[in-house]
Amino acid sequence: MSSFEQAQPASRPAHVTAESTQRDVRSSEPRRAIGGGPTWSISTKELIGLCQRVGQSLKAGVEIRRVWQQESTRGNATHRQHIDSIFRHVAAGGTVADAMRACGGFFPRLTCQMVEIGEKTGQLDEVLLKLAKYYEQQEAMKRSFYLGIAWPMLQLGAATIIIAAVIWISGMIGSFMGTGQGVDILGLGLTGGWGAILFLLSVATVVGGVVLAINALLRGWFGGGPLRMAMRLPVLGTCLESFALSRLTWSFALGLESGMDARRVVELALSATQNAHYEQHTAEIVSGISHGQTFHDSFAQSNAFPSDFLFALETAEIAGATSESLLRLAKQYEEKAHEAMRYVTMACTAATFALVALIIIMAIGRLAMFVFQPYRDAMDMINNGV
Structure with missing residues (x-):
């Protein structure tokens, strides 16, 4: 029997289906933070350590309540508060997944969903250790990207500070000359200390706006349209697609291995992509599975x-080894994502270098015009016979 056939929903009484649906809806609803106020999310470093420690302890046979009681003594006050709430919830007979959701967004949605799978299948230790490895890989790719653009960003920052210093000095020149007005050396219309501050604020606003726009694009705040356009770009599109499909295939495989309802597995996998371009098709895909279609x-x-994803999925279903094939496919997409991220880093580095070079060239050009302007004026006066 294939993984698809094993995961197909069996017919159940109406009242059981209704109760299960209500339970699934309640588990997916957002919860308020402890105390009713806002909460910060757990850092990736803390999450990796938490998944590793809890997973290893459970694998070693330590009783789950004791594990969470020990964890409640680690970390800062906020971390201890949330972990203690999990311990009390588990001690009262509740599930870890529900306790995590009750923390009001402190834990990532993917973590809560995968923990739910682990609890339903009795493989919570393995799921937590796989989550730790997954987040380690994500963190490694982030570090690689940040290290790649660190030097050109430092150059950009240095160029910005130098230009601000020139603007500030131009105001002092006017004071020394006794004119009472600054000399606009760079032709930006800015002089003196306030001009330098305004320039720095303008640069910070532009950089912050770019970062915010990229974050909004990736989170789907602008809808699926802009993200679809971004995914068509040669390098960036490959990177976004590979990351999303790597998460999809990995969570898809774990869901199938757990024996969960096929529709729930697909919802989980599409949610794990963290990509609005794919998530917007959840209802359509789930509807197809509900009507007996194959994955x-x-x-x-x-x-x-x-x-390539569809071909691999079809081949895996025919062979009856969907979960195994998806895990291999997840590894391939992960490697493809690493390669694409390397090219994105190179492109960002080149773009930053080009921007720094353009700023420096323009600044030097304006300075040269300022220095040679008196000579040009003198030559004009001589030519005009003044």
Whole structure:
């Protein structure tokens, strides 16, 4: 029997289906933070350590309540407060996944969903250790990207500070000359200390706006349209697609291995992509599975997934080894994402270098015009016979 057939929802009484649906809806609803106020999210470093310690302790046979009681003594006050709430919830007979959701967004949605799978299948220790490895890989790629653009960003910052210093000095020149007005050396219309501050604020606003726009694009705040356009770009699109499909195939495989309802597995996998371009097709794909379609046909009808993913999914279903094939595919997409991230880093580095060079060239050009302007004026006067 294939993984698809094993994961297909069996017919159940109406009242059982209704209760299960209500329970799933309640588990997916956002919870308020402890105390009713806002909460900060757990850092990736803390989350990796937490998953590793809890996973290893459970694997060693330590009783789950004791594990969470020990964890409640670690970290800062906020961390201890949330972990203590998990311990009290588990001690009262509740699930870890529900306790995490009750923390009001302190834990990532993917973590809560994967923990739910682990608890339902009795493989919580393995799921937590896999989550730790997954977040370690994500953190490694972030570090690689930041290290790649660190030097050109430092150059950009240095160039910005130098230009601000020139603007400030231009105001002092006017004071020394006794004119009472600054000399606009760079032609930006800014002089003196306030001009330097205004320039720095303008640069910070532009940089902050770019970072915010990228974050909004990735989170789907602008809808699926801009993200679809970004995914069509040669390098960036490959990177975004590979990251999303790597998360999808990995969580998809774990869900199938757990024996969960096929529709729930697909919802989990699409949510794990953290990509609005794919998440917007969740209802359509789930509907196809509910009507007895295969995973391949359900995903293909959305016209949102690449042919290599669909071909691998179809082949895996025919062979009856969907979860194993998806895990291999997840590894391939992960490697492809690493390679794409390397090219994105190189592109960002080149763009930053080009921007710094342009700023320096323009500044030197304006300074040269300022220095040679008196000579040009003198030559004009001589030529005009003055």
